[in-house]
Amino acid sequence: MHKIAMLGTGLIGMFYTMTLHAHRSRDRVHIVCARDEAGLERFARTWDIPHWTTRLEEAINHPEVDVVVVALPNNLHEQAVIMAAEAGKAVLCTKPLGRNAAEARRMLQAVEKAGVFHGYLEDLAYTPKTLKALKSAQNGALGRILWARSRETHPGPHSDWFWDKAQSGGGAIVDMGCHCIEISRNFIGKEVRPLEVMCWADTQVHPIEAEDNAVGLVRYASGAIGQFEVSWAFRGGMDLRDEVSGTEGTLWLNHWLRTGFEMFTSVGEGGYVAEKAESDKGWLFPVGDEIGSLGYTDMFADMLNALDAGTAPMETFYDGYVVNAIMDAAYRSAESKQWEPVVLEDWRGSDEIGADVRLKDYDAEHFLIKEEIMPDGRTKLILKEKVSGHVVQKITG
């Protein structure tokens, strides 16, 4: 059993606590910390948490606590992680790890220097659909991954600090691009080096300094492209979708809207429907098991099982650092309008993997480009002559 200090009782602190206390779990939130005293006590009583405090150091250093969960605004992650590392506690930090790669690297160095367990709470890499899809991709069902597209869009975040660049580190890219980038990295392969990024970002709607819309392409050493699409101005709820294409297969995942539960009500549901739902009337897309569908259940199981087993979880602070480095390149590209290199001062993957265009033999003289059955039942073959390099076609059957 682990006794956990939960730092933050906002949207994510609540989802995390709900998850940790679900399903007759052995692990418990033992102390909770937030800024607002009245809300804190209410939160602690709702979730049956014995201690609460407004002081981060008191929660982290509580003598019975062995795991610290950082669910605070982005500008407080580094400070909280360093305090937890210095206290010798296991530390799990929400996304994004840092506001930029420099912060994320200092956090990685702090936990590694202290020798404490660390996990990057990237829930969307753990949704049940994603875990199953990743297994298929890792088993080779899609062949070589060519393109991994991930989209997160909604009408904008729920707290003031997200909208203030100084506290958040950026807009939709830092808030949601981090999810999309890590989903793509998991499909493309974490050992494959991200090389460069091309990104468009703009503030299309809101009176803020940060971007509320962005689209980016991340080019990997294998030749694969990771594509992220993020928006704080999308209307109609929260759209979480992934598409993965490989040389041998395709995957499409829809995690939130139209997942098979559709409902109409003329009078209204009377409150909360699902995260970022814009209405409780009309056609609704509720979600049966919200904490499961968003990946929190499998994520905490992996984190705490790995802690017990003395192994690393699927998502570590190193992953958080790589994601931050990719986002830094995205911001540079949005300014320069050029491909910008991903700067990784600490690269632990492979440098052997290169873009690999495999040539398929058709016969001794030709490579096969494409084969297609035509409406008249005959088969058309598009071939490349090995010696001349000419492209020719041949009809059989």
Ligand SMILES: NC(=O)c1ccc[n+]([C@@H]2O[C@H](COP(=O)([O-])OP(=O)(O)OC[C@H]3O[C@@H](n4cnc5c(N)ncnc54)[C@H](O)[C@@H]3O)[C@@H](O)[C@H]2O)c1
């Ligand atoms: N899917 C996800 O993984 C996901 C979803 C939402 C948010 N997040 C991340 O979680 C973090 C928090 O986001 P949120 O949506 O819960 O924000 P929020 O605004 O809902 O809650 C923030 C919490 O931090 C507390 N807090 C702020 N300053 C504090 C201080 N100085 N000392 C102690 N407590 C303090 C507040 O009291 C509040 O409880 C962010 O890093 C965000 O990016 C992750």
